[in-house]
Amino acid sequence: MAILERHDTGGIAHLHLNSPGNLNALSDEMLAALQAQIDALSQDRETRVVILSGEGKAFCAGHDLKQMQAARGDADGGKAYFQDLFTRCARVMTGLTRLPQPVIAQVHGIATAAGCQMVASCDMAVAAEGTRFGVNGVNIGLFCSTPMVALTRNIHRKKAFEMLTTGQFLSTDEALEQGLINHAVPAEALETRTRDLAETVAAKLSAAVKIGKSAFYDQMTMSLEDAYAFAGNVMVENMLWRDTDEGINAFIEKRKPDWA
CATH class of the missing domain: 1.10.12.10 (Lyase 2-enoyl-coa Hydratase, Chain  A, domain 2)
Known part of the structure; x- marks a missing residue:
């Protein structure tokens, strides 16, 4: 199975992260697959709305830390790789925002670090009750500086700073209150509610x-x-x-x- 699947129906493209073994982490391969789809969708005149979801226990757990750690073996200690990684990730995030079609995140489980950044980069988001959102890199000594960019353009400044410096998570209700998501629904209604929102937008000019x-x-x-x-x-x-x-x-x- 591909780590990123695309299903198109009724003018709606559904991008499904399918790497549950690493909680749909934004590995080099996942970032490349996402960028390829963003590039294709930017030229797609048939697609009206995009849904972004994840397979397994989580929407997305952020960057692939094992890949990042492996780069420390490079001659420069990983500096070039890290610079390139965050540049590629930023291109994906800004690409979601700059797509001509509205992008709706369909979120469940957890959305952490760059996964939370991806939710914040989408135009709208629907989350299953019980989903948790965090920019918790500080817990392992890595401040979520790039996720911070998207997060602070979505929620209140002081709450964003608290999340970034404490590593604490937002509950689904808090994410709704703060404006990170549009709707919180029971888990069994997540797919239907997201599809309903996508179809409503797709019906417009x-x-x-x-x-x-x-x-x-x-x-x-x-x-x-x-x-x-x-x-x-x-x-x-x-x-x-x-x-x-x-x-x-x-x-x-x-x-x-x-x-x-």
Whole structure:
């Protein structure tokens, strides 16, 4: 079986991490497989939404520590490998955010370190009750500096710092309260609830969702005035589309839009 499987149905691509023996760790092989799928999806005009899930006991337990430790045998003590590893991981994380399609994490078990980073990098997340989230590298002497980037763009600053410095985990309820996930559901409802959310988004005008996702992230780094100017231009472009004209007319006329 491949360590990363992809199943496509109804405009939804489901990426399934399938390396349960190491809790779906982001090994070199897993990062390469994820990057290949991200590259393919970025050019895929048929896929409207992406679901990301994990096999076995956990969603993802972060980096593969055994691979990292093996690199210490290199002449430079692993420095070049570590630099390349974190660069490759950052490319995957930013790639999820920059995909034109919304990405929904379907989370269970644990999401730790870079696994928690991956949840934070997705656009939305649905978690099974009982899931735990942590950036607990500090417990082994490694501050989760790269997971911190995504985490601090999702949850309150002081809570993020507490997690990073104590290694303590968020419960599912705390993750929901903090904004790391969108929904917490019973384990038996996880797949159905995630699919329902994906299908709801997939039913919208795909081009509008894609332009909106890009604008959503771009405006977040701008000043208030620049963000409004930028977003206004995006809306002007959106308004000029034939399908948007049709969507507005359909709403006024109380009928379903005839989108091409």
